[in-house]
Amino acid sequence: MTNEAINYLKENEDRLLAKLNEFLAIPSVSTDSIHKPDVAKAATFVADYLNEIGFSEVEVQETKGHPLVYGAWNGAGADAPTVLFYGHYDVQPADPLELWKSEPFKPEVRDGRLYARGASDDKGQVFMHLAVFEALMKTDGKLPINVKVCIEGEEEIGSENLYEILNDKKQQFAADFCVISDSGMVANDQPTILYGLKGFTGLEFTLHGPDNDLHSGVYGGAVRNPAIAMAHLLASMKDQNEVVQVDGFYDDVEPLSTEERQLINEVPGEDYTSLGIPETVSEQGYTAMEHTMARPTLEINGMFSGYQGEGTKTIIPSSATAKLTCRLVPGQDPEKIQNLLVDHLKRHVPAGVTLEIKREPLSAKAYKVDPNNPLIEQAATSYKQGFGKDVVYVRMGGSIPVVEWIDSLFQIPVVLLGFGTPGDRLHSPNESFPLENFTKGMETLVYYYKQVKKA
Amino acid sequence: MTNEAINYLKENEDRLLAKLNEFLAIPSVSTDSIHKPDVAKAATFVADYLNEIGFSEVEVQETKGHPLVYGAWNGAGADAPTVLFYGHYDVQPADPLELWKSEPFKPEVRDGRLYARGASDDKGQVFMHLAVFEALMKTDGKLPINVKVCIEGEEEIGSENLYEILNDKKQQFAADFCVISDSGMVANDQPTILYGLKGFTGLEFTLHGPDNDLHSGVYGGAVRNPAIAMAHLLASMKDQNEVVQVDGFYDDVEPLSTEERQLINEVPGEDYTSLGIPETVSEQGYTAMEHTMARPTLEINGMFSGYQGEGTKTIIPSSATAKLTCRLVPGQDPEKIQNLLVDHLKRHVPAGVTLEIKREPLSAKAYKVDPNNPLIEQAATSYKQGFGKDVVYVRMGGSIPVVEWIDSLFQIPVVLLGFGTPGDRLHSPNESFPLENFTKGMETLVYYYKQVKKA
Numbered sequence: 001m002t003n004e005a006i007n008y009l010k011e012n013e014d015r016l017l018a019k020l021n022e023f024l025a026i027p028s029v030s031t032d033s034i035h036k037p038d039v040a041k042a043a044t045f046v047a048d049y050l051n052e053i054g055f056s057e058v059e060v061q062e063t064k065g066h067p068l069v070y071g072a073w074n075g076a077g078a079d080a081p082t083v084l085f086y087g088h089y090d091v092q093p094a095d096p097l098e099l100w101k102s103e104p105f106k107p108e109v110r111d112g113r114l115y116a117r118g119a120s121d122d123k124g125q126v127f128m129h130l131a132v133f134e135a136l137m138k139t140d141g142k143l144p145i146n147v148k149v150c151i152e153g154e155e156e157i158g159s160e161n162l163y164e165i166l167n168d169k170k171q172q173f174a175a176d177f178c179v180i181s182d183s184g185m186v187a188n189d190q191p192t193i194l195y196g197l198k199g200f201t202g203l204e205f206t207l208h209g210p211d212n213d214l215h216s217g218v219y220g221g222a223v224r225n226p227a228i229a230m231a232h233l234l235a236s237m238k239d240q241n242e243v244v245q246v247d248g249f250y251d252d253v254e255p256l257s258t259e260e261r262q263l264i265n266e267v268p269g270e271d272y273t274s275l276g277i278p279e280t281v282s283e284q285g286y287t288a289m290e291h292t293m294a295r296p297t298l299e300i301n302g303m304f305s306g307y308q309g310e311g312t313k314t315i316i317p318s319s320a321t322a323k324l325t326c327r328l329v330p331g332q333d334p335e336k337i338q339n340l341l342v343d344h345l346k347r348h349v350p351a352g353v354t355l356e357i358k359r360e361p362l363s364a365k366a367y368k369v370d371p372n373n374p375l376i377e378q379a380a381t382s383y384k385q386g387f388g389k390d391v392v393y394v395r396m397g398g399s400i401p402v403v404e405w406i407d408s409l410f411q412i413p414v415v416l417l418g419f420g421t422p423g424d425r426l427h428s429p430n431e432s433f434p435l436e437n438f439t440k441g442m443e444t445l446v447y448y449y450k451q452v453k454k455a
Numbered sequence: 456m457t458n459e460a461i462n463y464l465k466e467n468e469d470r471l472l473a474k475l476n477e478f479l480a481i482p483s484v485s486t487d488s489i490h491k492p493d494v495a496k497a498a499t500f501v502a503d504y505l506n507e508i509g510f511s512e513v514e515v516q517e518t519k520g521h522p523l524v525y526g527a528w529n530g531a532g533a534d535a536p537t538v539l540f541y542g543h544y545d546v547q548p549a550d551p552l553e554l555w556k557s558e559p560f561k562p563e564v565r566d567g568r569l570y571a572r573g574a575s576d577d578k579g580q581v582f583m584h585l586a587v588f589e590a591l592m593k594t595d596g597k598l599p600i601n602v603k604v605c606i607e608g609e610e611e612i613g614s615e616n617l618y619e620i621l622n623d624k625k626q627q628f629a630a631d632f633c634v635i636s637d638s639g640m641v642a643n644d645q646p647t648i649l650y651g652l653k654g655f656t657g658l659e660f661t662l663h664g665p666d667n668d669l670h671s672g673v674y675g676g677a678v679r680n681p682a683i684a685m686a687h688l689l690a691s692m693k694d695q696n697e698v699v700q701v702d703g704f705y706d707d708v709e710p711l712s713t714e715e716r717q718l719i720n721e722v723p724g725e726d727y728t729s730l731g732i733p734e735t736v737s738e739q740g741y742t743a744m745e746h747t748m749a750r751p752t753l754e755i756n757g758m759f760s761g762y763q764g765e766g767t768k769t770i771i772p773s774s775a776t777a778k779l780t781c782r783l784v785p786g787q788d789p790e791k792i793q794n795l796l797v798d799h800l801k802r803h804v805p806a807g808v809t810l811e812i813k814r815e816p817l818s819a820k821a822y823k824v825d826p827n828n829p830l831i832e833q834a835a836t837s838y839k840q841g842f843g844k845d846v847v848y849v850r851m852g853g854s855i856p857v858v859e860w861i862d863s864l865f866q867i868p869v870v871l872l873g874f875g876t877p878g879d880r881l882h883s884p885n886e887s888f889p890l891e892n893f894t895k896g897m898e899t900l901v902y903y904y905k906q907v908k909k910a
Contacts, residue, residue, distance in 0.1 A: 212730075217655075299675045299769075398670065
């Protein structure tokens with residue numbers, strides 16, 4: 001049966017590519033109101049496809065923003081697991097257009113890659129699942145598991161309405177596990193399962209000194225310079241060994257097991273020197289991979305004070321501002337960490353300046369699934385069947401809010417099966433996706449959906 | 456004789472004010488090429504006045520920029536000292552015009568103050584010296600000392616050509632001492648002799664990290680954040696007690712004598728709380744007045760890195776930049792201090808970033824004259840005669856390049872006799888000068904020029 005579905009995909013390769021190109025040709029740029037009709041058109045494309053495949057329920061659910069496409073097929077019986085497949089049909093803007101070699105919404109194959117906005121993020125990967133559902137349905141007459149589909153149109157603008165919908169319609173979206181293909185592999189042709197994401201919190205703070213910039217000659221020596229006060233305050237938060245010095249910051253961090261360190265160190269390392277840096281610098285006692293994947297971080301995202309023009313302006317700046325964010329790991333509570341940051345700033349603010357804090361309202365908890373979870377093990381097996389190579393397990397420093405929402409609302413494992421590659425240029429001109437990964441990825445999905453069992 | 460000159464000034468008060476108003480009405484804005492003819496007109500006004508008074512040599516010296524007016528009168532004989540009087544006839548731009556209550560180039564008296572651009576800085580104070588020369592000449596038939604006058608038209612644009620001219624014509628400008636009235640008193644009606652100015656050096660430096668801003672989730676933990684590296688590097692330069700931590704920074708600083716501390720502490724203190732700061736912060740062991748007047752400083756004038764817009768952008772910035780300047784005291788060599796800063800940065804640059812330094816090309820040595828110098832003592836006596844109050848002696852954190860140039864080229868004392876007041880609004884809308892200070896200031900100058908002896 002498996003082979004039949006895989007054969008079906010091969011036999012229909014040209015037609016499916018043409019259909020994907022039709023999908024990619026719709027400029028469903030969610031952030032630009034001029035594209036609102038295109039976003040709606042892409043939603044209709046997805047809904048129509050689900051109907052064609054034979055989904056029993058298909059709804060284009062209106063939201064305060066762009067619509068969400070829901071689909072369900074419940075014919076596999078109560079013993080079969082139910083998967084919630086999440087993806088998004090909206091894309092990033094294509095500009096600067098002049099940097100594209102072919103037009104962003106006229107898909108073109110060059111050197112084994114399909115070039116188009118959304119080819120990798122996420123229309124291409126969404127299409128792979130839909131094509132696999134088609135292949136299974138056409139060759140088998142049914143799907144091997146019960147399927148719920150949730151394809152939203154607002155991922156690139158922060159999934160503004162998704163949490164509310166999932167929360168309101170918990171019953172409708174309930175499933176045994178979730179699958180998302182909106183990420184990548186660590187290297188071309190290296191099957192990669194993402195089993196953890198970091199959480200997130202942050203704040204902005206300003207040190208206020210004098211009401212106006214002052215003459216540095218006349219007032220230097222009497223008035224605390226907010227910029228040097230800022231330097232001391234920031235330096236007090238993280239030492240030169242990259243260890244965060246905020247009291248309690250590491251208190252709830254799950255320790256990194258020997259087993260997990262081993263998993264991390266099996267991942268092919270990124271070539272950091274290509275970033276133009278002289279060397280990597282990581283938390284004392286941890287490698288760069290360990291720190292980026294599995295240890296919390298505190299970063300300054302922006303900082304400014306005083307004169308920024310050419311040459312010299314001899315002032316004491318009136319104020320200094322810094323923007324900070326932390327990436328959190330399992331165990332850490334974003335709100336608690338934000339409070340610790342605030343406490344630290346209040347306790348360490350130097351004399352002579354006053355502190356103003358703006359808390360970042362968005363936050364997310366870290367997500368992690370046990371790599372030994374049978375659902376993950378089955379994914380790894382299928383991945384190996386599709387790509388002919390053992391998978392590596394990675395945690396990622398980034399945050400994907402939907403993963404945390406599904407985790408917290410449904411308490412189900414989220415299987416992050418990414419088929420993108422490092423060269424896909426997501427969010428940039430000349431986004432593309434390797435054709436080979438469509439083939440191997442769809443094979444992986446056929447194996448997975450056929451083999452996955454209720455945990 | 457003295458009284459005769461003072462009586463002359465009183466009798467001619469209205470005519471002299473009308474003449475000053477004529478001078479102030481010329482919009483001699485040196486920075487704006489549209490005013491080039493006005494700047495030339497103001498130079499001619501000064502030269503004509505010198506001729507009227509009876510100066511034996513009067514030259515309008517052309518420069519690469521605006522002209523310099525030279526005048527000399529040598530009739531006082533070899534036993535009398537020769538003074539070099541320096542001032543400037545150019546002014547700052549007047550905009551924003553809408554903030555002026557009366558037009559900047561239509562002088563108007565309100566509440567005992569003369570309102571006009573240049574009333575205090577420096578046309579008004581230059582005019583006082585010229586009027587005193589007139590009064591002495593008219594009542595005495597001669598001046599009590601030999602006089603050389605150097606009135607430039609480029610002070611507000613950095614005295615671009617002055618150093619070269621003074622250096623080329625050392626003989627022409629040679630004198631026994633120099634008098635400048637281009638500063639102010641520490642409080643209304645408080646005679647103030649400025650006996651020291653700080654020197655100056657600076658640099659800008661950038662810490663370069665990755666070639667581009669990076670995703671803080673993906674790379675945080677592997678890549679040193681240039682902003683935190685900057686915070687550590689800046690914090691290493693000056694501690695929270697405002698003590699500069701750059702090796703050798705204080706090595707050549709002249710220690711502050713008990714006597715001088717006493718002089719400084721006699722100066723009426725500025726109300727720093729009006730600046731909006733919670734408290735003053737000064738170098739450990741020194742008061743705010745001692746630090747601003749007589750101790751060297753290191754200030755951050757500007758600092759920037761990464762994202763400065765609204766909200767959050769989760770990046771590791773590609774670089775961080777800071778602009779620093781130091782104010783120096785007697786003993787410190789600007790070039791040596793700049794080298795010490797560079798050495799410190801090179802030694803302390805954190806791992807993972809590369810350092811780029813731009814040295815500030817402008818620099819100045821500090822200037823200080825002994826308050827017990829007879830030329831200064833005579834000025835203090837005259838000042839007391841004019842204002843009826845003991846003088847205070849102040850050093851200033853600012854730098855006036857011409858003072859250092861005259862000091863280094865001619866090795867003569869520079870007597871800084873300022874008659875401005877804290878409310879004069881130099882460089883701002885509604886610049887003004889108290890009429891009373893014209894009267895008292897000119898009396899002071901009559902006494903001084905009559906009494907001053909060769910040192």
